Amino acid sequence: MRLYRLPKHTGFDDLTLMEAEEPRCGRGQVLVRMRAASLNFRDLAVATGKYTMSALPPDLVPLSDGAGEVVAVGEAVSRVKPGDRVAGIFMQGWIGGHLEPEHRATALGGSIDGVLAEYVVFDEHGLVHIPEHLSYEQAATLPCAAVTAWNALYGLAPLEPGQTVLVLGTGGVSIFGLQLAHAAGARVIATSSSDEKLERAQALGASGLINYKSTPEWQDAVRALTGGLGVDHVIEVGGPGTLGRSIQTVRPGGIVSMIGVLTRGQIDPLSILGGGAIVRGIFVGSRQMFEAMNRAIALHRMEPVIDRVFPFEEAKAAYHYLKGATHIGKVVISIG
Numbered sequence: 001m002r003l004y005r006l007p008k009h010t011g012f013d014d015l016t017l018m019e020a021e022e023p024r025c026g027r028g029q030v031l032v033r034m035r036a037a038s039l040n041f042r043d044l045a046v047a048t049g050k051y052t053m054s055a056l057p058p059d060l061v062p063l064s065d066g067a068g069e070v071v072a073v074g075e076a077v078s079r080v081k082p083g084d085r086v087a088g089i090f091m092q093g094w095i096g097g098h099l100e101p102e103h104r105a106t107a108l109g110g111s112i113d114g115v116l117a118e119y120v121v122f123d124e125h126g127l128v129h130i131p132e133h134l135s136y137e138q139a140a141t142l143p144c145a146a147v148t149a150w151n152a153l154y155g156l157a158p159l160e161p162g163q164t165v166l167v168l169g170t171g172g173v174s175i176f177g178l179q180l181a182h183a184a185g186a187r188v189i190a191t192s193s194s195d196e197k198l199e200r201a202q203a204l205g206a207s208g209l210i211n212y213k214s215t216p217e218w219q220d221a222v223r224a225l226t227g228g229l230g231v232d233h234v235i236e237v238g239g240p241g242t243l244g245r246s247i248q249t250v251r252p253g254g255i256v257s258m259i260g261v262l263t264r265g266q267i268d269p270l271s272i273l274g275g276g277a278i279v280r281g282i283f284v285g286s287r288q289m290f291e292a293m294n295r296a297i298a299l300h301r302m303e304p305v306i307d308r309v310f311p312f313e314e315a316k317a318a319y320h321y322l323k324g325a326t327h328i329g330k331v332v333i334s335i336g
């Protein structure tokens, strides 16, 4: 079988396609023929050695997000059977409850080998069944970006119909945030650097649209769109350079989900106090969150937004494309 490894973490041009023996599954394990994988911003950081959330082993098989078909199961496996369509969960050890330090050491494509391979062995507990209406390419987009958006909207205080959600930019996490919030009957305000991308966001259900380049004080525009009240949730992917403004958009008791670090800057902690915001750190989510989200995706027949699919042999080009940031939603690699 073929797989990719990152010999070192010095850039995605080092990504190496190699032959390896097809793995076998032992007791409690499941062999999955991977059909598709998807990229996250994190995978750029992993490939270039800039990822700080865990130590990165050499010769890592990259990528956390993938979907495929169960082809064999080991002794004592009861959750899946050959022929089932499944996806791996981001942290193989985080089934439910709070995130514990030991869960971090089980993150695919970071702490442990990931899914950019034709065959991968998972622990049976590290898999979810994927919604029937989704293709493998679509399902491969879910484990990191979609579960993160779900955790932001439902992990602390469930999103309610009629509430307002602000999503920053039109990358993978934010577009899932938009789709999940829209499906739940919430109002969505989206920002982007591009008017063209804002049109796409509108077609997906966003009703407030702000170009953060031409409107640098976008927090005022967001508040104006809520009649001065502020939003209930912010999908905060920008980090230090946007967090201060995001906090200014939220109503007292509203939740700013601190997810990403795309920008540099500083924030004044007093703004959290003064505005009564809840700022909550998010690290993807558990298997139980993934399963709850899949039920909602199946119910609404929601389809992930895929910008472009690259063949397995062109994985490096997929990394370069994601880095270019011209995409909206997700970038996928098909694995045959």
Ligand SMILES: NC(=O)c1ccc[n+]([C@@H]2O[C@H](COP(=O)([O-])OP(=O)(O)OC[C@H]3O[C@@H](n4cnc5c(N)ncnc54)[C@H](OP(=O)(O)O)[C@@H]3O)[C@@H](O)[C@H]2O)c1
Pocket (backbone or CB within 6 Å): 039, 040, 041, 042, 144, 145, 148, 168, 169, 170, 171, 172, 173, 174, 191, 192, 193, 194, 197, 212, 237, 238, 241, 242, 258, 259, 260, 261, 262, 263, 282, 283, 284, 285, 322, 325, 326, 327, 329
């Ligand atoms: N904590 C977690 O569990 C978790 C999980 C997933 C991702 N993340 C993090 O979340 C961030 C986004 O990840 P992703 O995979 O969704 O990335 P992505 O698909 O690469 O999306 C990046 C997008 O962010 C937008 N953006 C960049 N700078 C911005 C700014 N100043 N203001 C508003 N939007 C801005 C851009 O949208 P436009 O082109 O529309 O301007 C860009 O296309 C990354 O930092 C990633 O590491 C964290």
